Amino acid sequence: MGRLKTDDGKTDHMHLYSINQDDILGNRPPRTNAGPVESKRTQLQAFIRHCSAALGVILGALDDQLGLKQGTLAALSPLEDESETSVRLLCSPPQPAPEYDRITLGGHTDIGTMTVLFHVVGGLQILSAGKENVMENWQYVRPEPGCALVNVGDMLVEWTGELLRSSLHRVMTAPGDQALVQRQSVAYLVRPAKKASMRRIQGGKIPPLAEGEEEETRPVNEWTAWRSRQIMLGHLKPQSRGGNMAVSV
Numbered sequence: 425m426g427r428l429k430t431d432d433g434k435t436d437h438m439h440l441y442s443i444n445q446d447d448i449l450g451n452r453p454p455r456t457n458a459g460p461v462e463s464k465r466t467q468l469q470a471f472i473r474h475c476s477a478a479l480g481v482i483l484g485a486l487d488d489q490l491g492l493k494q495g496t497l498a499a500l501s502p503l504e505d506e507s508e509t510s511v512r513l514l515c516s517p518p519q520p521a522p523e524y525d526r527i528t529l530g531g532h533t534d535i536g537t538m539t540v541l542f543h544v545v546g547g548l549q550i551l552s553a554g555k556e557n558v559m560e561n562w563q564y565v566r567p568e569p570g571c572a573l574v575n576v577g578d579m580l581v582e583w584t585g586e587l588l589r590s591s592l593h594r595v596m597t598a599p600g601d602q603a604l605v606q607r608q609s610v611a612y613l614v615r616p617a618k619k620a621s622m623r624r625i626q627g628g629k630i631p632p633l634a635e636g637e638e639e640e641t642r643p644v645n646e647w648t649a650w651r652s653r654q655i656m657l658g659h660l661k662p663q664s665r666g667g668n669m670a671v672s673v
């Protein structure tokens with residue numbers, strides 16, 4: 425806790441544990457995780473497969489809407505290929521004297537393909553497209569019982585020539601009395617296969633490169649390292665991207 429800088433120059437207010445998909449599915453030699461994770465390998469495998477199947481349905485619907493061949497988007501992140509896909513556990517301690525302006529996890533867009541988020545306690549906030557990044561423009565996203573939240577990541581924005589949008593979000597102290605309890609969330613963060621390309625997908629409704637626009641040719645790993653570094657150095661500001669054309673699903 426307190427290791428990551430938040431947007432207001434303070435530090436985070438959460439514990440974070442990342443579980444690597446390749447480790448759980450056996451795509452690489454096993455890592456030694458914390459005891460509670462090691463004892464739940466079977467459940468984690470089932471969880472990953474379940475999330476992935478659900479995302480497959482959503483990606484299939486997006487294929488249709490974008491006029492792409494069925495399976496195009498899902499094929500970029502197959503379970504059996506090595507990737508940086510992870511299950512991320514977040515935990516923020518209760519605040520007996522809540523500081524409602526405290527940032528638990530700073531504003532960011534998810535860098536990968538898509539995210540499935542499970543949360544019960546509030547605190548997640550989103551900055552709507554086109555809104556200035558000031559406190560009063562951030563809106564809480566109320567968790568819906570029995571529902572997961574699905575987020576588009578930056579790579580889907582790149583592949584679709586910015587048709588799809590990745591939204592800037594963050595975690596704050598939960599509103600009202602919810603701040604008095606511990607907040608936990610589980611996120612399944614899908615990243616593409618390491619060997620995938622960041623090249624824009626061709627076909628369907630995806631716009632071809634405009635004149636003078638440079639083609640992105642880097643592989644996923646290189647692009648990820650570059651983007652993370654640009655954000656860390658402050659050369660790139662995390663912000664909502666894409667959404668150039670409404671695509672209804």
Ligand SMILES: O=C(O)CCC(=O)C(=O)O
Pocket residue numbers: 512514529534541543547548593594595608609610611
């Ligand atoms: O805990 C949450 O509600 C969101 C976490 C998140 O944005 C992330 O893990 O990328």
Ligand SMILES: [Fe+2]
Pocket residue numbers: 532533534593
């Ligand atoms: Fe996120």
